[in-house]
Amino acid sequence: MNASPSPSVPAAGSAGADVLRTLLERPVPAVMGVLNVTPDSFSDGGRFVAPEQALARARAMVADGVDIIDIGAESTRPYTGAQPVTAADELTRLEPVLAGIVALGVPVSIDSMKAEVAAFALDQGVAVVNDVWGLQRDAAMAPLVAARGVPVIVMHNRDTADPSIDIVTDMKTFFLRSLDIAAKAGIAREKIVLDPGIGFGKTAEQSMIALARLRELDMFGLPILVGASRKRFIASVSPSEPKERLAGSIAAHLIAAQRGARIIRTHDVAETLQALRVAHAIESKQ
Numbered sequence: 495m496n497a498s499p500s501p502s503v504p505a506a507g508s509a510g511a512d513v514l515r516t517l518l519e520r521p522v523p524a525v526m527g528v529l530n531v532t533p534d535s536f537s538d539g540g541r542f543v544a545p546e547q548a549l550a551r552a553r554a555m556v557a558d559g560v561d562i563i564d565i566g567a568e569s570t571r572p573y574t575g576a577q578p579v580t581a582a583d584e585l586t587r588l589e590p591v592l593a594g595i596v597a598l599g600v601p602v603s604i605d606s607m608k609a610e611v612a613a614f615a616l617d618q619g620v621a622v623v624n625d626v627w628g629l630q631r632d633a634a635m636a637p638l639v640a641a642r643g644v645p646v647i648v649m650h651n652r653d654t655a656d657p658s659i660d661i662v663t664d665m666k667t668f669f670l671r672s673l674d675i676a677a678k679a680g681i682a683r684e685k686i687v688l689d690p691g692i693g694f695g696k697t698a699e700q701s702m703i704a705l706a707r708l709r710e711l712d713m714f715g716l717p718i719l720v721g722a723s724r725k726r727f728i729a730s731v732s733p734s735e736p737k738e739r740l741a742g743s744i745a746a747h748l749i750a751a752q753r754g755a756r757i758i759r760t761h762d763v764a765e766t767l768q769a770l771r772v773a774h775a776i777e778s779k780q
Contacts, residue, residue: 513601513621514645514685517561518717522774523751524561525767526603526759527552528723529595531587532569545590552595558764562622562757563595565615566605570626570694581610592618603647609634616642626694627651628672629679636679645685647719648672652695661700662707665690669714687757689719692746698730705746708753721759722746723766744769 517524531548552563567587568579584606596602596619603622604615609632612623616638624647629636639646650665669688676686688711690704701722711718728734728742740762747758748769760766 513562514687514717517601518756520561522767522770523755524757525559525763525770526562526564526719526721526757527555527558527560527763528721528759528761529555529563529565530569531565531567531591545594548591549594552591552598552600555763556598556600559767560600560763562601562603563598564603564605564624564759565592565595565620566624567611568606568608570605570607581608584608584611585614588615592620596620607631607635609638613638613642616644621645622647624689625649626691628668629675630668630672636675636681639676639685640680643682643685645687646676646681647687647689648676649689649694650691655695655697655700657697657699661696661703662710665704665711666713669711673714683716687717687719688714689721689759692720692722693725693727698727701725701727705749705753708750708755712754717756718750718754719757719759720747720750720755722750723760723762740765748773 529548529551555563565588567584588611592615601621602619603624604612604620605624605626606612606615607625607627612635616623622645623635623639625631625635626649628648628650629646648669650668652664673686677683690708690711692701692704696704705720705722708718708720723743724736724739728739728746732742734742743760743762744766747760747766750758751770751773758766758770
């Protein structure tokens, strides 16, 4: 069951817009910390399913200086093997922890492709919707985002990777479709962030191409979020397991920042912040 926007729930437009504006005005790209309350996420599946573990992880990210926490209750595993769950499953995982995480005082985004889940999260004080299917999977998502007036992260995705295609052209076509859906629903353009979806529906080569050609997305005039953290393309260059990919993640994120990314989504908050700050400090001496 998908949630329709409820007129009885006040829109969070001004608060959400302020959150996004604050994130984007920083001289260093904002850091979004990943919090998966799932049993099967590719990097840390099961570690933060228990409410006390999830809250402890959120507190640790806040202490590390995270700018926004992205919480998800369904593994979307950027390769294969993700097990779809119902909205009820997601809500069961979120209900014990979400209000407590919002109460920490750092902006929170909800990583879900389901409008019903997003609506619940927004009711709990979440400020941003992060849709890994770019408003194209659940027809109720765009109207919900428009009614609540919150920012939305629109991610590029594909059901399967096709090594024969020009992945950047595919991303542009996908985003044009998402932006048309957003416009027809009444989502203000200034509340949209684009995410190239590193690892999602892409070969390792295509993920690297997407990063290398990130500036081509400037054609949309919208802020870009990049989440390359611990992704498998790193292992295609340097064989490694997810938890062994910190250096590769930082390398990818520094390149993304150099190519205009304004938000970096990562599992490793303190290390990523340090790398971004040092890179910015060096570049400012030119």
